[in-house]
Amino acid sequence: MIENIVIDIMEAxxxxxxxxxxxxxxxxxxxxxxxxxxxNSAHPDIRKYLDPQKFEGFTIESxxxxxxxxxxxxxxxxxxEGNI
Numbered sequence: 001m002i003e004n005i006v007i008d009i010m011e012a013x014x015x016x017x018x019x020x021x022x023x024x025x026x027x028x029x030x031x032x033x034x035x036x037x038x039x040n041s042a043h044p045d046i047r048k049y050l051d052p053q054k055f056e057g058f059t060i061e062s063x064x065x066x067x068x069x070x071x072x073x074x075x076x077x078x079x080x081e082g083n084i
Contacts, residue, residue, distance in 0.1 A: 008063055009076060014056050020065070022079055030082055032074075037084050046072060 011023040018035035038050050049055045049072055058067050063076040074084055 009060050012060055012065060018055060024080060032079060032084060
């Protein structure tokens, strides 16, 4: 029998250089480097988060990592897998 396991982000901590350390409810910890994603984007609404003060303003909303009321958002599943 396969059990459905709900996984949440328990903590998200900015550790510098556009990297965020995530702690998930099942004990997994992962460091995600958002730098390449931000630098490779041509869209000004994404590139504005190269400003360190803007980047550090993330929150966890309904299991997603969110900036500025969903201006920039990454889903729990992608973060858990380390894919952004």
